[in-house]
Amino acid sequence: MKGKLYSVFTGTCPKCNEGRVFIYRNPYNLKHIGKMNRRCDKCGQDFLPEPGFYFGAGYVSYALGVAIAVTISVAMSPWIPFFKNFELYATVIIGTILILTPALFRASRLGWLNFFFKYDPHAIEKHQESLKEHQQNI
Ligand SMILES: [Zn+2]
Secondary structure, eight states, X not given: OOSHHHHHHHTBOTTTSOSBSBSSSOTTOGGXXXXXXXXXXXXXXXXXXXXXXXXXXXXXXXXXXXXXXXXXHHHHTTTSOTTTOHHHHHHHHHHHHHHHHHHHHHHHHHHHHHHHOOOOTTHHHHHHHHHHHHHHTO
């Protein structure tokens, strides 16, 4: 099933769901974590539509962090009382978020990108046709 979730979980282009957004697949390869392709090599989608575009990904990152904290708290609460073990909750939540930071960084950028561009099953064909037209006009 292609679409926004597929794009976020596989790191693929929001428009065609095939081209890779990040140059290196592994988000834990920290040296290259933020290196992105400028455009989709399959459909031509621009991955940097305007300067500073990814500042907005901070909102997605915040939302994901809150969702993780709430999920952990709800999962722990039947066994460990929250108010008596606040330090334990904080340690587990902060530790989990720290471990997931590289994955969350990428998920935030992909989520932000998917917020603005939607899946088009014919994106690659359209791109190929426009390339052909462009070559004929030269
Ligand atoms: Zn694409």
